Amino acid sequence: MDEILEILTNDARITPEEIAKLTGKTPAAIRKAISKYEKDGTIVKYKTVVDYDKIRDNSSFVRALIEVSIDPQKDVGFDNVAERIYSFPEVSSCYLVSGDYDLLVVVEGESLQTVSNFVASKLSPMGGIRSTKTHFMLKKYKEDGHILRKSKGPKRLSISY
């Protein structure tokens, strides 16, 4: 059944009939499998990947990667602080990582100002946070396996033996 997940990851809008044609199973079996995955949380959600740079006048979307260093609390560790951080809707992703800092937090906002304000007023002063380092994302090259700025590569001849 992994095949269904693979196909859906590539195109969430594909219909069960089409998946059936690609895999040799019946549409009913496909529907049943997808339903099961949705119910047990294997399929978390369906997403659309958008290249926001293509949308004109879209200066109102800024993303930042923030390195967060934590003073772990006794008996509580990182999870507690992480939960307080990712509960904010501005935080789109939150990861515990190895290395020079503890949490990698991705924040999205309307402008540089909004994100900076969020970090300064909500994140940095939070109990348990020792320090933060903010990196603003300047250009997206590749995301979720998709290269966004594909140069028009050489095209095949439209007909050949």
Add this chain to the structure above:
Amino acid sequence: MKKTGKKTRISRRVENLAPSGIRAFFDLVLGMKDVISLGVGEPDFVTPWHIREQAVFSLEKGDTTYTSNKGMPELRQEISRFLHHRYGLKYDPHEEALITVGVSEGLDLAARALLNPGDKVLVPEPSYVSYAPVVELAGGKAVRLRTTLENGFKITPKDITRAVTKGTRAMMINYPCNPTGASYSREELLEIAKTVKKHNLLVFSDEVYDELTYDFDHTPLSSLPGMRDRIIYFNGFSKSYAMTGFRLGYACGPKDVIGAMTKIHQYTMLCAPITGQIAAREALRNGARAVAEMKREYKRRRRFIVDSLNELGLPCHLPEGAFYVFPSIKDTGIPSLEFAKNLLTKKKVALVPGVAFGKSAEGFIRISYASSFDNLKEAVRRIDEFLKGK
């Protein structure tokens, strides 16, 4: 020999080569914009990056010289190791392997190395367009070996025996096949091997699509008992690794044959391109994952296109390999070239009419599924409209 009406400067043997009746149609396709093409004989994948990167790196380092005539020893060794590991084949990399400019050059070399004027060679039909011309250019005579939809477009021992006459020296076989996608199980090949031995034929075995065999394991003819000495084994990198433009292939065979082929090759080509050879070595070393991914994708599309075509009323058998399907358009009553032209002009879908692959392939069309799923879906939709006269 065909008599030409006027005096020509062109050699007789080239004059006598049948011209491609499809050339004009191809030009028509190439001249149109926004065509959805199901007529492409090469993968729609770009050569995996690790292979390209290796090629680019080699150019940066300055690897731009000639290589040994036979090809870089490292590549020949890699091929020998690969074939042994994959198929149990034992070809000595020094005497029994030759790197060629695509399998196309390999076939030409073998024909010229082996055929004396008038030697007959059995060439399957439908089959790839080059086989008969290559035989004729080498001075041989191509004898058509018809395969039919009824026998799954496979060569049968009976057909071989029927076609063999005095002076038949060799047979060409291509499996999985372009254009039909047909391939053979080990059992089927054992039967063919028996017949080949009985008639003492040499075999040119073009196995470029071997990695794209979907329902069973591919068996090289040369791996069967007693066959090695009469087979010239051809394979390449264009189809499995999407390296069509690199122009890299190889031939493996008995020492005397490879030696003779090398003799010609050293004069006419000198050596295959070094960049291609370096890329090929990387492909063999690290390309297995990419091949598996491509194969998985093709297999899905195969199922989709066969089901779709049968639903549209174009009977289509399930091909065992490659990335082509060969449905019948006999029920429409339209000749294949006309069908293809009309489909192109009315619906902007391109495919190759069966007649391009031999007269007996009239009534069929070749559809290549080396195209994205979205393209295939849209093309099927348009063919449906075309058939309904919309």
